[in-house]
Amino acid sequence: MSEPHLSGKGSDAPGGRPDSPGARPLGRRHLLGAAGGALLVGGAAGALATRALDGGADGDAEEGVLAADLSRSYPLRGEHQAGIVTPAQDYLFTAAFDVTATDIEALRDLMSRWCVAAEQMCAGELVGGEPLENPHAPPRDTGEAWGYPPSSLTLTFGVGPSLFVDAAGSDRFGLAAKATPVLRAGMPRFGNEALRAESSDGDMMIQACADDAQVAIHAIRALARIGFGTAAMRWTRAGYGRTSSTSAAQETPRNLFGFKDGTANPRAEDTDVLAEHLWVAPEDEGGDWLAGGTYMALRTIRMHLETWDRESLQAQEAVIGRDKRWGAPLSVPAPAQTADEFAEPDFHASEGGRPLIADDAHIRVVAPEHNEGARMLRRGYNYTDGADGLGKLDGGLFFVACMRDPRTGFYPVLERMTQSDALTEYLQHVASGLFAILPGIGSADTMIGQKLLA
Numbered sequence: 001m002s003e004p005h006l007s008g009k010g011s012d013a014p015g016g017r018p019d020s021p022g023a024r025p026l027g028r029r030h031l032l033g034a035a036g037g038a039l040l041v042g043g044a045a046g047a048l049a050t051r052a053l054d055g056g057a058d059g060d061a062e063e064g065v066l067a068a069d070l071s072r073s074y075p076l077r078g079e080h081q082a083g084i085v086t087p088a089q090d091y092l093f094t095a096a097f098d099v100t101a102t103d104i105e106a107l108r109d110l111m112s113r114w115c116v117a118a119e120q121m122c123a124g125e126l127v128g129g130e131p132l133e134n135p136h137a138p139p140r141d142t143g144e145a146w147g148y149p150p151s152s153l154t155l156t157f158g159v160g161p162s163l164f165v166d167a168a169g170s171d172r173f174g175l176a177a178k179a180t181p182v183l184r185a186g187m188p189r190f191g192n193e194a195l196r197a198e199s200s201d202g203d204m205m206i207q208a209c210a211d212d213a214q215v216a217i218h219a220i221r222a223l224a225r226i227g228f229g230t231a232a233m234r235w236t237r238a239g240y241g242r243t244s245s246t247s248a249a250q251e252t253p254r255n256l257f258g259f260k261d262g263t264a265n266p267r268a269e270d271t272d273v274l275a276e277h278l279w280v281a282p283e284d285e286g287g288d289w290l291a292g293g294t295y296m297a298l299r300t301i302r303m304h305l306e307t308w309d310r311e312s313l314q315a316q317e318a319v320i321g322r323d324k325r326w327g328a329p330l331s332v333p334a335p336a337q338t339a340d341e342f343a344e345p346d347f348h349a350s351e352g353g354r355p356l357i358a359d360d361a362h363i364r365v366v367a368p369e370h371n372e373g374a375r376m377l378r379r380g381y382n383y384t385d386g387a388d389g390l391g392k393l394d395g396g397l398f399f400v401a402c403m404r405d406p407r408t409g410f411y412p413v414l415e416r417m418t419q420s421d422a423l424t425e426y427l428q429h430v431a432s433g434l435f436a437i438l439p440g441i442g443s444a445d446t447m448i449g450q451k452l453l454a
Contacts, residue, residue: 068089068090068151068152068211070148070149070150070151070152070211070212071149071150072150072151072152072211073122073123073124073150073152073153074086074122074150074152074153074154075122075123076115076118076119076122076155076441077119077440077441077442077443077445078440078441079292079439079440080279080292080293080294080439080440081154081156081157081293081437081438081439081440081441082122082154082155082156083154083155083156083207083208083209084156084246084278084294084377084379084402084437085246085247085267085268085274085278085377086152086154086209086246086268087152087245087246087247087249087250087268088209088242088244088245088246088247088250088379089151089152089153089154089209089210089211089216089242090210090211090213090240090241090242091209091210091211091212091213091216091238091239091240091381092207092208092209092216092237092238092239092240092242092381092398092400093208093209093213093216093217093219093220093236093237093238093239094205094206094207094208094220094236094237094239094298094398094400095205095206095208095220095223095224095233095234095235095236095237096160096201096202096203096204096205096233096234096235096236096433097202097203097204097205097206097224097227097231097232097233097234098162098202098203098231098232098234099163099172099203099204099230099231100229100230100231100232101229101230101231102172104173104174104175104453106230107173107230107453108447108453108454109230110226110227110230110231111447111448111449111453112446112447113226114157114223114226114227114447114448115441115445115446115447115448117222117223117226118155118157118219118223118448121145121153121155121218121219121222122150122153122154122155123150124148124149124150124151124153126140126141126146127140127141127142127222127226128140128141131143131146141222142218142221142222142225144214144217144218144221145214145215145218145219148212148214148215148218149212150215151210151211151212151215151216152209152210152211153208153209153210153215153216153219154207154208154209154210155206155207155208155219155223156206156207156208156209156296156437157204157205157206157437157438157448157449158204158205158206158207158296158435158436158437158438159203159204159205159435159436159438159449159452160183160201160202160203160204160205160433160434160435160436161179161183161184161186161201161434162201162202162203163175163203163204164176164178164179164183164184165179165184175452175453178286178289178452179286180285180286180290180436181285182285182295182405182406182407182434182436183286183434183436186434187297187406187411187432187433187434188411190414190415190418190429191415191418191419191424192418192424192427192428192429193429193430193432194428194429194430195429195430195431195432196430196431198234198235199235199237199300199430199431200235200431200432200433201234201432201433201434202234202235202433202435203231203234204231204435205296205298205433205435206220206223207296207400208220213238213240217238220236235431237300237383237398238383239380239381239382239383239398240381240382240383241253241254241381241382242379242380242381243255243261243262243378243380243381243382243397244261244262244265244378244379244380245262245265245267246265246267246268246377246379247267247268247269248267248268248269252327252341255303255382255397256303256305256382256395256396256397257303257305257308257316257320257426258316258324259316259320259322259324259327260322260327260341261380262378262380263322263327263341263342264363264367264368265377265378266278266375266377273375274377276375276404277374277375277376277377277403277404277409278294278376278377278402278403278404279291279292279293279294279404280292280293280294280295280404280439281404284404284405286436288451289439289449289451289452290436290438290439290451290452291439292439292440293436293437293438293439294377294402294403294404294436294437295402295403295404295405295406295410295434295435295436295437296400296401296402296434296435296436296437297376297399297400297401297402297403297406297410297432297433297434298398298399298400298431298432298433298434298435299397299398299399299429299431299432299433300383300396300397300398300399300429300430300431300432301396301397301398301399301427301428301429301430302394302395302396302427302428302429302430303395303396303397303426303427304392304425304426304427304428305392305393305395305396306392306393307426308426317330318330318358318361318422319361319362319422319423319426320361320362320363320423321345321357321358321361321362321363321364322341322363323335323340326338326340326341327340327341328340328341328343329343329344329345329346329357329363330356330357330361331343331345331346331347331349331356331357345357345363345364345367347364347367347369347370358422359420360420360421360422361422362417362421362422362423365416365417365420365421366413366416366417366421370416371412371413371416372408372412374408374409374410374412374413375403375409376401376402376403376409376410376413377401377402377403378399378400378401379400379401379402380397380398380399380400380401381397381398381400382395382396382397382398383395383396383397383398396427402437406434438452439451
């Protein structure tokens with residue numbers, strides 16, 4: 001599991017930080033957090049919880065976890081955008097934007113300027129170079145990440161259905177003919193929804209992930225500043241404590257229900273699986289401009305934490321279908337080690353005439369073998385938004401998943417889950433969004449989404 005590390009010495013230059021990173025084992029009693037405490041952005045409070053890890057030398061598989069190397073950087077350009085199969089970082093800050101400009105040239109100009117700034121920030125550089133060159137003008141860079149290392153920052157850009165055609169059916173930028181059937185239809189409605197329009201959808205979306213929360217927030221702030229007059233921020237979501245792993249080298253994390261989450265998630269190393277289920281291919285709908293990209297489904301899912309906390313351990317495990325301590329399927333007798341988490345669930349195992357993994361257990365309902373082989377790459381995060389005024393914690397899961405085609409890789413799974421998953425009793429879907437994640441930025445591209453907009 002990747003964690004920020006804030007000890008050591010470094011420079012005060014834009015690429016370094018007075019506390020520059022080095023990887024070392026951390027103990028569970030060592031509280032970590034790059035930004036810590038409560039985070040206020042856009043008027044919403046996102047509490048970034050400090051986290052702790054096991055350390056020691058007693059041989060336990062969960063101990064001796066290394067902190068993140070904050071000097072690590074990922075290039076903006078490549079075949080696919082970073083921030084999808086990139087090893088999931090510790091923090092997320094996502095923002096959706098509504099385009100306020102009416103001219104496609106203004107949109108192209110914005111995507112060009114975003115491309116330049118994003119490349120600078122992913123390299124750990126300041127936006128626009130030297131920020132204090134003219135003391136009579138606003139600094140080019142807002143400065144809150146000045147001297148911070150890259151912290152594994154990735155920026156991922158997507159476009160929503162409303163960029164192509166507005167609610168009245170108007171072709172806003174001459175792009176309507178390029179909208180895929182998936183985008184034209186938009187995300188359907190599902191059971192157990194109480195969606196807030198102001199926290200859903202958007203013309204464009206930017207996902208910033210990093211091992212330092214302030215680096216991620218700075219990136220979105222800088223891009224929003226550049227977009228002023230062309231694109232207005234619609235909603236934001238701060239996330240901490242990733243709820244899935246996208247690399248085989250990462251330990252499976254836990255969600256706010258206390259269970260290991262995303263055990264069966266595809267990993268970056270599963271290239272054949274990703275080619276089949278994640279990346280849009282040239283022969284797919286929209287392949288002329290979307291090949292190498294993917295679709296991203298976003299769901300803000302509030303967890304009824306107080307209700308869950310009153311359930312017995314046995315009841316909690318029955319709902320999930322896994323052992324809470326080790327993450328093993330309930331078909332594994334007496335789990336006692338981390339490796340048991342990865343045992344294949346035996347959905348036929350029974351005891352006393354009852355299945356060991358209940359018919360409505362979460363892992364049974366969403367398993368690929370029960371959904372015609374549907375797979376998606378999950379990349380979600382925990383979130384908290386303070387209290388709800390009734391003394392209950394407003395927190396849960398910011399569900400992020402990418403798939404080649406949501407009509408086969410996501411919608412049927414979510415529909416089945418809302419109808420027959422015991423976990424649904426403890427969840428409430430409050431926001432939603434669907435975005436086409438643009439293909440990677442080529443070495444000669446001058447803008448993000450060049451194939452779509454050029």
